[in-house]
């Protein structure tokens with residue numbers, strides 16, 4: 001059964017039940033499906049990271065959650081709080097998704113979509129351009145802007161839209177540290193105001209201990225839990241952590257903590273944040 005149009009009450013979850021997305025082969029067959037047997041539930045206002053190796057199915061899952069149409073989908077998709085319209089979706093390559101001709105137009109369109117009054121829109125656009133550092137290039141056409149500037153404008157427009165769900169697909173890959181921080185603050189603020197956020201990332205250092213992670217491997221969600229469990233839990237069948245089992249390499253400090261636990265030097269909960277490491281090593 002395919003159900004992509006179920007605007008239920010505001011608190012209803014966005015739910016994928018036994019969803020398959022066909023690649024070039026038959027549904028369910030390993031290696032030929034982009035997604036296989038995906039069961040996933042996202043609650044209103046939740047934040048979830050999607051992690052996985054290249055080609056594992058992260059973008060396919062993200063696009064499906066955003067409500068973008070796709071060939072070869074089977075299973076049940078209840079859009080719940082996300083509503084019937086596609087959610088703002090920011091990609092790694094922003095060019096394909098820009099509607100306006102300039103950063104100002106892009107952010108303006110997002111606010112017009114919300115049906116705000118013209119004077120409010122003008123104020124909010126100016127504020128967003130200022131906050132993101134895009135004010136000096138507000139009216140410069142895309143072809144004269146860098147990939148990072150376009151990406152930042154796309155993120156600013158997505159955040160400005162005040163949608164119930166935002167989907168970011170490696171959306172900060174072209175940003176320098178300062179712009180990444182600005183983008184992150186914009187999205188965090190939107191999340192604090194109630195929007196759910198799906199964030200596809202290859203940067204495992206972005207994850208903080210209690211945040212939810214879905215790890216995708218060969219088209220399947222192979223892990224759903226908090227980041228600390230992702231890095232330090234053990235998958236019984238393999239003896240590996242969920243991070244290692246999904247084919248990803250943890251960072252140096254994670255490996256060190258695991259080695260120290262194996263030596264009996266550290267016990268759970270193993271440290272993840274700078275503050276937790278400080279407690280371990282002392283100031």
Ligand SMILES: Nc1ncnc2c1ncn2[C@@H]1O[C@H](COP(=O)(O)OP(=O)(O)OP(=O)(O)O)[C@@H](O)[C@H]1O
Nearest residue numbers: 023024033034052053054055056057058059060061
């Ligand atoms: N339009 C398409 N039609 C058929 N197969 C596709 C299509 N787009 C992607 N695929 C295949 O589906 C699989 C998952 O692709 P997807 O882009 O979801 O992975 P990903 O984890 O986001 O990868 P990356 O990290 O490299 O962006 C890959 O094997 C890919 O080749």
